Amino acid sequence: MGWEQRGSRRYYYRKKRRAGKVRSEYIGAGPVAELWASIDESEHQEHAVKRNADRRTRQAEAEIDRQLDDLESAIVSITAATLCAAGFHNHKGQWRKKRP
Amino acid sequence: MNTKQLPVKAPDPRAELMELRERMNKAKEATPEDMHRLRQVIVSTPHFWPVATQTANVIREQLIEKMSSGITRSHLLAEVDILKKQFGYDAAPVLERLLIDHILTARLRLLHAENYYNNVVVNQSITFAFGEYWNGVLSSAQKRFLRAIETLAKVRRLARNTPALQINIAQRGGNRRSANDA
Numbered sequence: 001m002g003w004e005q006r007g008s009r010r011y012y013y014r015k016k017r018r019a020g021k022v023r024s025e026y027i028g029a030g031p032v033a034e035l036w037a038s039i040d041e042s043e044h045q046e047h048a049v050k051r052n053a054d055r056r057t058r059q060a061e062a063e064i065d066r067q068l069d070d071l072e073s074a075i076v077s078i079t080a081a082t083l084c085a086a087g088f089h090n091h092k093g094q095w096r097k098k099r100p
Numbered sequence: 101m102n103t104k105q106l107p108v109k110a111p112d113p114r115a116e117l118m119e120l121r122e123r124m125n126k127a128k129e130a131t132p133e134d135m136h137r138l139r140q141v142i143v144s145t146p147h148f149w150p151v152a153t154q155t156a157n158v159i160r161e162q163l164i165e166k167m168s169s170g171i172t173r174s175h176l177l178a179e180v181d182i183l184k185k186q187f188g189y190d191a192a193p194v195l196e197r198l199l200i201d202h203i204l205t206a207r208l209r210l211l212h213a214e215n216y217y218n219n220v221v222v223n224q225s226i227t228f229a230f231g232e233y234w235n236g237v238l239s240s241a242q243k244r245f246l247r248a249i250e251t252l253a254k255v256r257r258l259a260r261n262t263p264a265l266q267i268n269i270a271q272r273g274g275n276r277r278s279a280n281d282a
Binding site for chain 2: 054058060061064065067068070071072074075076078079081082083084085086087088089095097
């Protein structure tokens, strides 16, 4: 993730986005940097898992809403058609009986 | 030479229904031909009614499965049955049954959204975008529920003085029922 080679040594930098720009934050080198890198990596993976779960949830919810939208539009059509056939008409959103 | 004729594509009754409805809504005075055709389309497509009811039932089952298990599921199913009775489902005309089914489905969707909102937004730390998304889901479920109830109320009010809401619900033959019949 944030390892950078300087000469013969590797240094760990944490990348953070602030105000639309990516900033590098120096963490260190050696075993301590390795430890920080593994912590960051596991956090990154945890976020990715959560993001995937959220995406799946959104997809499932969108599918339910899509089915309900289809059902609602069919019901609206059937209701309006039945009312029209029974002699009603829609006047500015209000159903009125046609005058004889 | 192949003389076999290709089957003629039948017009989509749902599209025709929507088109007729739109035309009649736009026109100040609907033509008698349109009125007659609309009546014919409704009478000749009784399969629309059970399809819509079945779809509502399928969505309801999906929602109940997602929301609950064991005792909670039994409670939810019992509650649906109780509400059906309170709405007068058994004695209601066909159109109203369809609308009652839709209300029950919309109500379950609302319960599901509220339940999820409580679990996700109130009990956990989430991103602002995800919280906003769930706010949207909840508010759209509330609006849908309200619309469903309003439609039933409107139809019941209009049907009070209109015994002519007549729909043929038979699959075959002429078993015609009034929409106001029990």
